[in-house]
Amino acid sequence: MRRVTPDTIAVVDLAVCDRCGLCLPLCPPEALHLELNILTVDDAACTGCEKCVAPCPVGALAMVAYA
Numbered sequence: 001m002r003r004v005t006p007d008t009i010a011v012v013d014l015a016v017c018d019r020c021g022l023c024l025p026l027c028p029p030e031a032l033h034l035e036l037n038i039l040t041v042d043d044a045a046c047t048g049c050e051k052c053v054a055p056c057p058v059g060a061l062a063m064v065a066y067a
């Protein structure tokens, strides 16, 4: 389990994501998964580091408040 709860976590807009897979190796805790051609963010694993957001070529990733 994560020791510190992040203020924000990543979310993906599947209407924008083109499933290129570029973001997958950029995520240190491997919270991004591409399965059955759907990109998902593991909320419990995302540390809120934002390393995936800027590199996405189509701007499909964004940070939102972690509820």
Ligand code: SF4
Pocket: 012, 016, 017, 018, 019, 020, 021, 022, 023, 024, 039, 055, 056, 057, 058, 059, 060, 061
């Ligand atoms: S880099 Fe962007 S477009 Fe590519 S799989 Fe990740 S979220 Fe989707």
Ligand code: SF4
Pocket: 009, 010, 026, 027, 028, 029, 030, 031, 032, 041, 045, 046, 047, 048, 049, 050, 051, 052, 053
């Ligand atoms: S914000 Fe960081 S930990 Fe969360 S999905 Fe993106 S790269 Fe992974």
